[in-house]
Amino acid sequence: MDGTFELSTPSAGADDAFRRCVDTFLDASLTEALRAAGRATTGLKSSPEACADWSRILRAQGWLAPSWPVTHGGAGWTTAQRLYFENACAERDAPIVQSSGIRTIGPLIIAEGSAAQKARYLPAILEGRHEWCQGFSEPQAGSDLSALTLRAELDGDDFVLTGSKLWTSFAQYATHMFLLARCNPHSSGGDGLVFLLVEMDRPGIEVRPIRFLDGECETNEVFFNGVRTPAADRIGAIGEGWKTAKRLMSIARSNNTTTGQLRRALRAAWRESADAGAMDAGSRRHLAGLAQRIDEFEALEHHAGRVSIDEASTTSLLKLIATELHQLITQIGLEAAPDSDFAQAKYFATRAATIYSGTSEVHRNILARAIGCP
Numbered sequence: 001m002d003g004t005f006e007l008s009t010p011s012a013g014a015d016d017a018f019r020r021c022v023d024t025f026l027d028a029s030l031t032e033a034l035r036a037a038g039r040a041t042t043g044l045k046s047s048p049e050a051c052a053d054w055s056r057i058l059r060a061q062g063w064l065a066p067s068w069p070v071t072h073g074g075a076g077w078t079t080a081q082r083l084y085f086e087n088a089c090a091e092r093d094a095p096i097v098q099s100s101g102i103r104t105i106g107p108l109i110i111a112e113g114s115a116a117q118k119a120r121y122l123p124a125i126l127e128g129r130h131e132w133c134q135g136f137s138e139p140q141a142g143s144d145l146s147a148l149t150l151r152a153e154l155d156g157d158d159f160v161l162t163g164s165k166l167w168t169s170f171a172q173y174a175t176h177m178f179l180l181a182r183c184n185p186h187s188s189g190g191d192g193l194v195f196l197l198v199e200m201d202r203p204g205i206e207v208r209p210i211r212f213l214d215g216e217c218e219t220n221e222v223f224f225n226g227v228r229t230p231a232a233d234r235i236g237a238i239g240e241g242w243k244t245a246k247r248l249m250s251i252a253r254s255n256n257t258t259t260g261q262l263r264r265a266l267r268a269a270w271r272e273s274a275d276a277g278a279m280d281a282g283s284r285r286h287l288a289g290l291a292q293r294i295d296e297f298e299a300l301e302h303h304a305g306r307v308s309i310d311e312a313s314t315t316s317l318l319k320l321i322a323t324e325l326h327q328l329i330t331q332i333g334l335e336a337a338p339d340s341d342f343a344q345a346k347y348f349a350t351r352a353a354t355i356y357s358g359t360s361e362v363h364r365n366i367l368a369r370a371i372g373c374p
């Protein structure tokens with residue numbers, strides 16, 4: 001990289017002492033092997049080995065869960081501090097540890113879980129003993145999630161689950177699933193649902209991986225054949241699971257595509273262009289323009305973390321912008337190096353983001369409604 005423009009913009013609001021502390025720690029802790037694993041990442045997570053090694057180092061430092069409160073084992077950082085850390089990791093090619101436990105269900109348990117649930121689940125997430133997956137979508141319920149039909153029948157102290165989930169990412173590695181099920185068979189839509197925390201080794205659960213065109217098995221079908229699970233292992237009241245799911249989705253915000261991810265993708269596109277000898281003045285200008293758009297996205301993410309605005313439309317806005325920016329960056333990387341396996345893998349990995357965590361069309365509908373369109 002020739003340093004014509006700065007790819008990582010230090011986030012406003014994180015003070016000098018904090019920045020020095022982060023920089024010193026990362027410079028000392030990131031071995032060349034860890035950086036190589038970070039650079040080689042094409043999907044949402046780095047290799048399991050690199051994730052395990054880097055998680056262990058971050059856990060020992062108390063930084064594995066940047067936004068969790070210190071009382072629950074997190075770093076307790078502000079949004080500005082978290083963004084600085086993400087950018088500093090991206091700048092040094094740290095492995096990507098994408099944990100649903102840390103980013104999604106952990107914060108929900110902190111916000112809405114019982115004291116017993118916090119004691120049981122939060123340390124296990126931090127120690128890497130629990131890996132979570134999200135069981136929302138079903139064969140007939142995707143964009144129209146509230147059409148879901150997985151049955152949850154109350155029997156004594158347990159629910160008995162019958163039905164299936166579809167497209168469940170990383171279910172083959174998960175120890176737990178948070179899911180939505182229909183506990184009132186006479187209900188429809190968002191009524192009569194329950195939000196359950198289910199152990200994946202319960203008898204009657206079967207996971208079948210789905211192989212994508214690129215040969216990867218990231219998502220799965222999950223079948224529930226009369227699975228007994230304690231009714232107490234839920235968040236929110238029986239029948240009010242929809243409320244809990246909405247809360248969870250507002251916590252996930254921009255979800256899998258963070259500012260750090262965008263900066264990593266831009267660094268990769270820059271490398272691809274340089275390695276392919278395709279870096280001319282036009283490409284430089286193009287990449288510099290994308291760097292500026294990432295800065296703008298970061299400012300928006302920062303703003304959204306500080307002010308209280310309509311949660312659904314904020315989530316949609318962040319998800320949509322991040323997805324499309326990420327896709328544009330990997331497209332440019334591929335155009336610069338069309339024969340590179342790495343550029344191809346990155347390009348295809350980012351295409352799926354149009355669909356997961358709510359499709360782009362559905363998010364556009366939410367935004368249209370937010371500004372008063374009929």
Ligand SMILES: Cc1cc2nc3c(=O)[nH]c(=O)nc-3n(C[C@H](O)[C@H](O)[C@H](O)COP(=O)(O)OP(=O)(O)OC[C@H]3O[C@@H](n4cnc5c(N)ncnc54)[C@H](O)[C@@H]3O)c2cc1C
Pocket residue numbers: 133134135136137139140141142143144166167168169170218219352355356357358359360361362365
């Ligand atoms: C890689 C990947 C990982 C995933 N991981 C998970 C996971 O871990 N857990 C989980 O629960 N789910 C997961 N999903 C599922 C994902 O959330 C759904 O695929 C998504 O919500 C779309 O639902 P669908 O596939 O049923 O498509 P449909 O809802 O049938 O949509 C089909 C098409 O119609 C459009 N459409 C639908 N309704 C409207 C509307 N009202 N207005 C305009 N256009 C509309 C959609 O935008 C889309 O283009 C994953 C999906 C993918 C691809």
